[in-house]
Amino acid sequence: MIETMTFGRAINTGLRKAMEEDSKVLLMGEDIGKLGGVFRITDGLQKDFGPSRVIDTPLAEAAIMGTAVGLAYRGYRPVVEIQFDGFIYPAFDQIVCQVAKLHYRTQGKVKMPITIRVPFGGGIGSPEHHSESPEAYFTHTSGLRVVTVSNPQDAHTVIRQAIASDDPVLFFEPKRRYHTKGEVDQSMNLQQATPMERARVLTQGSDVTLVTYGPLVTTALQAAIAAGDEGTSVEVIDLCSLAPIDYERVEASVCKTGRLVITHEAAQSGGLGAEIAASITERCFNYLEAPPVRVTGFDIPYPASKLESHHLPDLDRILDGVDRALGRPNTPSGARA
Numbered sequence: 041m042i043e044t045m046t047f048g049r050a051i052n053t054g055l056r057k058a059m060e061e062d063s064k065v066l067l068m069g070e071d072i073g074k075l076g077g078v079f080r081i082t083d084g085l086q087k088d089f090g091p092s093r094v095i096d097t098p099l100a101e102a103a104i105m106g107t108a109v110g111l112a113y114r115g116y117r118p119v120v121e122i123q124f125d126g127f128i129y130p131a132f133d134q135i136v137c138q139v140a141k142l143h144y145r146t147q148g149k150v151k152m153p154i155t156i157r158v159p160f161g162g163g164i165g166s167p168e169h170h171s172e173s174p175e176a177y178f179t180h181t182s183g184l185r186v187v188t189v190s191n192p193q194d195a196h197t198v199i200r201q202a203i204a205s206d207d208p209v210l211f212f213e214p215k216r217r218y219h220t221k222g223e224v225d226q227s228m229n230l231q232q233a234t235p236m237e238r239a240r241v242l243t244q245g246s247d248v249t250l251v252t253y254g255p256l257v258t259t260a261l262q263a264a265i266a267a268g269d270e271g272t273s274v275e276v277i278d279l280c281s282l283a284p285i286d287y288e289r290v291e292a293s294v295c296k297t298g299r300l301v302i303t304h305e306a307a308q309s310g311g312l313g314a315e316i317a318a319s320i321t322e323r324c325f326n327y328l329e330a331p332p333v334r335v336t337g338f339d340i341p342y343p344a345s346k347l348e349s350h351h352l353p354d355l356d357r358i359l360d361g362v363d364r365a366l367g368r369p370n371t372p373s374g375a376r377a
């Protein structure tokens with residue numbers, strides 16, 4: 041059945057389907073039950089599945105993650121909601137020291153099928169600690185899968201794939217896209233769906249490869265249209281999976297275009313864009329016509345909401361990055377604050 045729905049509701053329906061298909065799937069988080077979560081992503085699920093499967097937890101992220109580890113030990117598939125991205129740090133020790141390592145340390149005897157939902161990124165005017173881009177911390181950690189989606193169909197499908205995975209998955213949700221609408225096929229068979237570790241080539245192009253993920257995919261598509269109006273052909277790639285990265289698709293694109301632009305909201309230094317630029321330079325050095333270009337957030341804490349629009353990469357900054365990759369003159373040189 042294909043239905044038009046918002047990004048947020050697509051996650052809700054994906055969670056519902058996973059819970060219907062497997063009684064071992066349960067949800068945990070702050071205010072996710074009776075309230076339905078601050079973004080209403082879990083709205084109605086406690087009413088239909090009961091408080092033993094949709095659990096309102098104390099305001100204690102380390103305790104929530106520790107409980108999820110115990111549940112996974114006992115064969116459950118807990119789905120943990122971190123209410124806002126900036127709240128994940130109290131759970132950081134549990135995630136990187138326990139969740140990421142238990143499968144390896146036990147030689148596969150212990151599995152950690154935990155899905156950690158994290159609303160992330162800016163663009164909604166949140167106060168301090170409510171807008172962060174912490175994905176690089178977790179892509180650096182072996183043993184974790186890290187994914188982020190950009191449209192309702194992938195939101196519905198990938199959350200189901202994450203829950204079905206025996207690996208721990210961080211599922212980053214671009215909070216400013218929760219109200220984006222699109223068609224969703226709820227009957228899609230997960231075995232036939234595009235695997236969550238595969239990148240999506242959203243537009244074909246011949247001049248520049250533009251790689252992005254999550255909240256900036258919409259902006260990147262707008263940039264491709266604007267560049268096309270000026271005669272520049274841009275190929276847009278939505279990574280979807282940040283760990284592992286589908287370098288095969290990125291490499292094939294860059295070998296075709298000879299130029300690479302990477303854009304993300306997170307800070308430039310140590311960001312995912314640096315890893316992609318280095319890896320593609322190693323793989324495609326003989327094909328590159330210019331150095332890779334990064335268009336990112338500045339190397340500062342996320343600013344107050346009134347300054348967010350200056351911090352987040354927008355259409356003009358991405359188009360400027362395309363110009364720099366093409367060697368067009370009189371363009372600024374980077375995003376460092």
